[in-house]
Amino acid sequence: MAKITSTTTLKKILEKKGADVVLAENNVPCLGCPMASIEIDKLKIGEVCKAYKLNLKKILKELSDLK
Numbered sequence: 001m002a003k004i005t006s007t008t009t010l011k012k013i014l015e016k017k018g019a020d021v022v023l024a025e026n027n028v029p030c031l032g033c034p035m036a037s038i039e040i041d042k043l044k045i046g047e048v049c050k051a052y053k054l055n056l057k058k059i060l061k062e063l064s065d066l067k
């Protein structure tokens with residue numbers, strides 16, 4: 001998988017093993033949102049973090065640390 005950046009979609013991120021846990025631990029609300037499931041291939045992690053005031057740098061680091 002290519003490097004995860006602020007413009008990576010949630011769909012692409014969730015292809016990485018353990019990414020769902022990282023997102024859940026960082027309170028990314030999209031995982032359980034019915035609307036997000038429709039648009040998951042368009043939602044970018046940077047936009048989600050900005051909208052919900054989440055720490056993008058921390059989330060990106062944790063995602064990149066996954067093996």
